[in-house]
Amino acid sequence: MTEQNACDLDAYALELDQAHIFHSWSAQTSAHASAVSIESGLGSRVWDHAGTQYLDFSSQHVNVNLGHQHPALLAAIRTQSELLATISPPTANITRGEAAKRLAAIAPEGFNRVFFTNGGSDANENAMRMARLYTGRDKILSSYRSYHGNTGSSIVATGDPRRIPNEFARGHVHFFGPYLYRSEFWAKTPEEESERALQHLRRVIEAEGAATIAAVLLEPIPGTPGILVPPAGYLAGVRELCDQHGILLILDEVMSGFGRAGEWFAFDAFDVRPDLITFAKGVNSGYVPVGGVIIDDPIAAFFNERVFPGGLTYSGHPLATATVVASLDTIAAEGILEHARDIGENHIGPGLGALAERHSAIGDVRGRGVFWAMELVTDRQTREPVPAATMARIRAALVTRGLLPFVSENRIHIVPPCVVTGDEVAEAMAIYDEVLTAELA
Missing domain, CATH: 3.90.1150.10 (Aspartate Aminotransferase, domain 1)
Structure with missing residues (x-):
């Protein structure tokens, strides 16, 4: 390829982008202007x-x-595509099962079932649905400094300003999490920030009525809001508050999991056990869209004789789950x-x-x-x-x-x-x- 041809291809890619692509979270003119081919x-x-x-x-x-x-992920896609490119969710499939087995193996003991989704947003959507059905309660508490996705409930659970033009879902309440550099609590030390943030959450739970709250949804390390590593004791304190009031704890590991924070799950470093774990992104490096919910056994058992009212055409898609298997094996082996x-x-x-x-x-x-x-x-x-x-x-x-x-x-x-x-x-x-x-x- 000549240099002129290469430049022409870059220009053509940008031309196609400007003519036909509608970008997310953007005014379209500025999005096209900043695009890189x-x-x-x-x-x-x-x-x-x-x-x-x-x-x-x-x-x-x-x-x-x-x-x-990464060659291992490319090989997994190639091998699976030659064997079976797609199959519906109700069908048993070894690749899907192996992916779920590996996810259960890296989760805390007692997490044995996985509900696969297409990405992180619908993972959080379905985790909140499970929590509401399991508890019989309605409200979801989440932090103002958070991002949980773009679908109906996930964007309203999100705390950042992108939530505001999208507030069509009900039953969502927000609170402030710890952020010592810009403390909402006049804290001067990590210990003060943790203690005061937990007191704030305690008061929100009391003011909203603990018996109305299905779950607290948190990123162990909020990513998009600024990589907000929590102070020691905070996540364990949230777990204790949830236990006191029969509230489930959903930890959103979509961004922070699978090596991003140096652990399988970021919560592994913080002495806490969730009830539901949501994942996507790094589970397979985004090579094929995939996400999901890893479910604590009592919650999974709740639906043994009750219909779970949710599903997706591409849940546990074989190309996606093949890359999950390859990715988790590679993370361990390398x-x-x-x-x-x-x-x-x-x-x-x-x-x-x-x-x-x-x-x-x-x-x-x-x-x-x-x-x-x-x-x-x-x-x-x-x-x-x-x-x-x-x-x-x-x-x-x-x-x-x-x-x-x-x-x-x-x-x-x-x-x-x-x-x-x-x-x-x-x-x-x-x-x-x-x-x-x-x-x-």
């Missing part, structure tokens, strides 16, 4: 048709945990959890700490594994967020220098694939350094 990928890198290389430090939507074009922890502790964390020493605009750095954020401020004393227009320039400058970033509000999320190398992290840190120097000097 990508032809191929490998590991932590992607390329456009002209051969321009980008480090993917967004993992797309924080889902490509095993990196682009030591991905250990690698993600090492990258976080010895490369990303120290790298961001060094950046913070050089740039006063970095107000806070936080994270685990390959799940980090740096929060940008105009003044470290007032903690005033860097304006949206400046963040847009920073994002554009990162892309121009060959890095695909995850930028949200006044934050840059550092969320590369779990297979990222130390050298690639160093390369990314140099790009962040150059752009912050240029845009925030």
Whole structure:
């Protein structure tokens, strides 16, 4: 392919995008203007048709945990497609069963059933449905700083402002979770933040009427709102509050699971056991759409003689579940959890700490594994967020220098694939350094 032909293909891809693609969460003009044409990928890198290389430090939507074009996942798709490309959910299928068996094996003891969905949004949708049916209660409590999906109840359970034009579902109540850097509770220490956030949740439960609440829905580490690692004791405290009032605890591991936080599930690091676990994204690196709910045995048994009123045409799709099997086996065989922890502790964390020493605009750095954020401020004393227009320039400058970033509000999320190398992290840190120097000097 000549250089001219490659440039023509990039232009054609962008032309098609502008003419026919309706983008999510976007005014269409700005979405098309910022689109990047990508032809191929490998590991932590992607390329456009002209051969321009980008480090993917967004993992797309924080889902490509095993990196682009992992051979084990590609082989699983190829093998399954040649054997059986699709089959309906009521049919028994070994690939589907093996995927569920592996998910049950990494979940806490007593989780033996899996309901497969097409992604994280409908995983949360069905987990909330199960909780309401099991408890006979109506309300779902979730945090203002959260994202749980785009379907009817999931978007209303979401706390961020995208909820507001979509509030058509009933029975949802929000509360503030811990976020020490911008504490709602005037806390000065992680211990104060945990204690006061739990007291706030306790009062919300009391004010709403505990007997009306079916479940608390939480991300163990809220991702889109800023990689908000909870202080010690918080999640265990939420579990205790739920137990006191017969409320189920749904933990949304869609973004934080499968190595992202250096564990199979982020909650593994926080002394807590949920009643329902939702998953998607990193379970198969997004190679084929899939998600689901891992169900505690008593809840699963509740539906032994009762009809569960939910289902999807593609639930447990064989191509998707084949990639789940391959992904979970690969994570175990290649030591991905250990690698993600090492990258976080010895490369990303120290790298961001060094950046913070050089740039006063970095107000806070936080994270685990390959799940980090740096929060940008105009003044470290007032903690005033860097304006949206400046963040847009920073994002554009990162892309121009060959890095695909995850930028949200006044934050840059550092969320590369779990297979990222130390050298690639160093390369990314140099790009962040150059752009912050240029845009925030």
